[in-house]
Amino acid sequence: MALMAVTGACLQGGDRCGDDGFCPIGHECDKVNNICFAPGHRGKCGNGIEEKGEACDDGNADNGDGCNADCTSDESCGNGVVDRARGEECDCGVDRSTPTDRLCRDALNSEFRGYCRHDCKRHCGDGELAEDEICDTKVPVNTSCVSLRYDFGRPGCMDSCADLSAAQCGVWNWRLQEPATSSLLTGVWGSGPQDAFAVGDAGTILHFNGQGWQAMQSPTTHDLWGVWGSGPRDVFAVGATGTILHYDGKDWQVTSYGSESLIGVWGRGPQDVFVVGATGTILHYDDKGWQTMDLPMVDDEYEFSGVWGKEQDVFVVGHDFVIDEDGTPRDHGKILRYDGKNWQLMNSPPSQSLHGVWGSGPQDVFAVGREGTILHYDGERWTKMTSPVSVWLHGVWGSGPKDVYAVGEDGTILHYDGEDWTKMTSPPVELSFFGVWGSGPQDVFAVGLEGATVHYDGEDWQPMTSPTLEPLSDVWGSGPNDVFAVGADKVLHYNGQEWQSKTFPPADGVHGLSSVWGSGPNDVFAVGENGKILRYNGQEWQVTTAPEPKRLYAVWGSGPNDAFVLVYDGTFLHYDGQEWQPMTPPTREPLSDIWVSGPKDLFAVSFTGAILRYDGLEWQPSLPTSEEAYSFRSVWGSGPRDVFAVGENGTILHYDGEEWRAMSSTTLADLYGVWGSGPRDVFAVGESGVLLHYDGISWLKLNSTTERRLVAGWSAGSTSFVVDNGGGIYRHTRTTPAAPATAASP
Known part of the structure; x- marks a missing residue:
């Protein structure tokens, strides 16, 4: 003092x-x-006297009272010192102040640019884009990942706001990654998208750091077959001759337990780990070490290869060997369950060897094995699921009950969406896969022969085999395995396996089919030239002719007894379940498309920029006269207060129930089709392969992989079908529905 x-x-x-x-x-x-x-107080901060080298001294060592604890700052914004006690995030100073924060980079506090604002808050993350920021962490990036040479996604923003992040960008389909070994890989597990491990032959251990796979130093040359960890610094690997490895975040250490082959490993934590293997081996690790578990119902003919659990339940799968009366050895799938005290053999449908097991919970467990076997446990019993393959399936993993993957021989990768198992398109190489794991639905790995690692970002885009080369004009379906496409004189149908073509006798006069819509799988309408109206009843198509043989442009409805057809001259036909009756709007517009939200709500768009709305009684213009020269080609909505209209020069308008507003489409290409599965999951297609997606925030480009004109599309949940003017058909599949958006910007 x-x-x-x-x-x-x-x-x-x-x-x-x-x-x-x-x-x-x-x-x-x-x-x-x-x-x-x-x-001892002279020259000391806190003595109450401002001495040389001090900015202040208020006689104490407290922060936040106008003089900080070391007397270097008077805690005023602009003095170049970051005073956290006063709520400052940064301080690059004003005038000639010398900032102490290296991130200032010779820039002073500024309202418009630089690292720090005039109020000592960071520009980066403030929700506004400063002059010299590439992006802001609190502002959605409106640039598509396509500009970064990916196929889909919205880039993020680096913490510095100085560059875009591609962490949320993805590429279509499963892709083969750069190999780090030529050895067979048999198991894969990770703690997150930037920390994964793969193991295989001759002690091979690989690590993925988010950028690529690299070989790790292994303490063994024995084959490794399984890997699991409780975290990035607690990983176990098991293999031949009782080999057990442990990784502590720095090095792999080897221990052995017996001489039997160990194949699978899983645990509930670092002191609660299970290992399974040959001759009925099940080991458990706790704070006392590894111990053999007592399995009174199992003999040496059993071999276990997969283990997984949740809460108190642990499931083990494998097989036993039985010699038939004719001396032929056969294996039979076996499943054991541990309830925290005892192991019990479970009843399961007859099957050959089971190899992999995974579940989302004790009442939702999957087991896979030979001959394409897939079993499911619902908490009460195991049942056999319909499998699209007959090859040996080695591994199974999922992110949830409606997002499960199974891998196996001949490059097989299957996906389960909660209803059906479907075969996915794997990379065009002849490989077998033995392990699968992911950190989430948009980050899945599979490993297999010749050191192969393949990765999936959560979305597929595949050209399908089409039975025609003639232009297609529209597509609609009742579900992903019941889809109709029309064009020229053909109706195509997809049954979940292949597209088949339906042609009509010349006497029917069917040609120039332009639109298709249905109220269900057994009630589908298609329209074309010369007033032809086609209707499908689930068995056959019936052809009728409208009261006047004019060109019919579009068809849509709200049910089997409420359908509308747009006629080329701007008039309509309405079907009430008995007959088609003409309707004439008060003004004749060259209309291009219609969409119906209900029995008393129809939207129609025109080539000349008009939008009409019908309420069941009368027609009204929906879009006021504008100086903008719009030309619309298609209209669709998720409801009467959420309607989109698209057209020439990248035009997209949105109706919110009150007014139409123009949206930024990021393209000048003509748009020909718009559709979606909901207000935050909308697609638009157009000239030169333009494919756009709206997620509730903004429209983003997707890579359609084609330069053809895309003319129409249709969605069922996470699956979409798109057609082009050359007979091409594309299927877009997401393993999970589109994520909900948090903000909207017209």
């Missing part, structure tokens, strides 16, 4: 300080300021 020098004989014996003052005995005098310092 410091005292002013005082006068008086009472301080006789003290040191003189100034002309008339004295300092107490032992105190030190500052002869310039006539101040006395207690022993």
